[in-house]
Every structure is written in structure tokens, then in C-alpha cells.
Amino acid sequence: QKEVEQNSGPLSVPEGAIASLNCTYSDRGSQSFFWYRQYSGKSPELIMFIYSNGDKEDGRFTAQLNKASQYVSLLIRDSQPSDSATYLCAVNSNNAGNMLTFGGGTRLMVKP
Amino acid sequence: EAGVAQSPRYKIIEKRQSVAFWCNPISGHATLYWYQQILGQGPKLLIQFQNNGVVDDSQLPKDRFSAERLKGVDSTLKIQPAKLEDSAVYLCASSWTSGSSYNEQFFGPGTRLTVL
Numbered sequence: 001q002k003e004v005e006q007n008s009g010p011l012s013v014p015e016g017a018i019a020s021l022n023c024t025y026s027d028r029g030s031q032s033f034f035w036y037r038q039y040s041g042k043s044p045e046l047i048m049f050i051y052s053n054g055d056k057e058d059g060r061f062t063a064q065l066n067k068a069s070q071y072v073s074l075l076i077r078d079s080q081p082s083d084s085a086t087y088l089c090a091v092n093s094n095n096a097g098n099m100l101t102f103g104g105g106t107r108l109m110v111k112p
Numbered sequence: 113e114a115g116v117a118q119s120p121r122y123k124i125i126e127k128r129q130s131v132a133f134w135c136n137p138i139s140g141h142a143t144l145y146w147y148q149q150i151l152g153q154g155p156k157l158l159i160q161f162q163n164n165g166v167v168d169d170s171q172l173p174k175d176r177f178s179a180e181r182l183k184g185v186d187s188t189l190k191i192q193p194a195k196l197e198d199s200a201v202y203l204c205a206s207s208w209t210s211g212s213s214y215n216e217q218f219f220g221p222g223t224r225l226t227v228l
Contacts, residue, residue, distance in 0.1 A: 102154030
């Protein structure tokens with residue numbers, strides 16, 4: 001059973017701070033990793049993906065991957081109240097259908 | 113570009129009744145996914161289609177759930193009969209193909225099902 005684990009939160013950070021969201025996965029064969037944002041009552045939307053060890057930056061977002069530790073994280077710099085949402089980590093194990101296994105999500109609250 | 117369309121947006125039924133959900137993916141997307149998202153949890157893949165063929169349905173409760181994508185475009189997910197634990201949001205997503213590890217899946221607005 002392939003598992004993706006996230007702390008459910010809520011993670012509360014003040015406006016302007018760095019929010020750090022973490023995710024661990026069980027399948028060592030996993031190839032690519034996705035972060036989705038889901039506002040309350042809305043559908044998930046892709047923020048970014050990463051497939052190589054190290055950091056990947058996109059604006060205020062940085063994804064970090066450590067395959068040896070089976071760990072992926074998302075940093076949000078200069079957090080804004082509009083970043084308040086649930087962040088879903090999803091893992092592609094590079095199986096035949098490139099299916100995604102989602103974690104349970106971390107709820108982030110950015111307080112003004 | 114039009115997004116993934118789903119209907120209905122909301123549905124309330126009694127247990128043991130039947131219900132069907134419809135999804136129209138983004139034009140040209142070969143791969144279509146149905147997910148179940150229970151409140152407070154992440155989406156769980158129920159079934160994945162590549163064109164009109166099933167790629168994976170290992171987590172679909174086949175005794176009560178069925179899905180089809182007859183012409184490789186839109187799709188229907190059916191539950192018959194429904195149970196209380198089927199209360200969830202049913203998300204449809206699509207992507208260009210399932211042949212790459214880096215496919216972005218685009219999600220529809222979802223159908224919120226309440227089983228009483």
C-alpha cells in the first residue's frame with residue numbers, strides 16, 4: 001500500500017512569514033512529486049512539481065525533494081492571507097498509468 | 113480554454129438509491145480520472161481512463177460503482193445502491209496523456225454527494 005503522509009494541521013503563520021509544509025512517502029520507486037492547493041469548497045489546482053533532488057523555486061514557492069529520506073516539502077515565502085488553504089502533496093510512482101497518490105493535506109492559515 | 117465540466121454540482125439522495133455523475137474533460141485530453149474526496153481527506157483515485165480504455169480501477173468498489181467513457185470523451189460515474197459512507201465530493205480530472213510522469217491533472221469543480 002503506497003502511502004503519502006502529511007500533518008493535517010492547521011499550520012498557523014503570521015502574514016509575511018515563511019510557511020513550511022512537509023510530506024513523506026513510502027514508495028522508494030516514486031519519480032515525481034506534486035503540490036496542489038485546495039481552497040475550501042473548491043477543487044485542487046497545481047502549484048508546482050519536482051522530480052530531481054534539491055530545490056525548485058517558482059516565485060514565492062520553493063519545493064524541496066530528498067529521495068533518500070523520502071521527503072518532499074513546500075516553502076511559501078512572504079505568506080499572504082490569500083495563501084490560506086489546504087495543501088495536498090501527491091506522488092507519482094511511475095507505474096503504468098502514472099497515477100497520483102495524494103496525502104491527506106495540510107491546512108494552512110495565514111493570519112494578518 | 114474551457115475547463116473540466118461536471119454535473120450536477122450537488123446531489124442529495126437516500127441510502128440504497130442510485131445516482132450518476134457526468135464529466136466532460138478539457139478538449140483533447142486523452143486521460144480522465146475520477147476521484148473520491150471525503151471531507152478532511154485527500155482525493156482517492158477511483159478509476160483512470162486512457163481514451164475509452166480503463167488504465168486502473170483497483171480502488172473502485174465494483175459491487176456498487178461503475179464508470180464508462182464510451183467514446184473517449186465524456187464520462188459517467190454511477191453508484192447503485194448508495195451507502196452512507198459514499199457521502200463525499202466526486203472530482204473529475206483530465207490530462208493530455210498518462211504517458212508522462214509530469215502530467216498536470218486539471219480538476220473539475222466536483223459533485224458534492226450527500227447520502228441520507
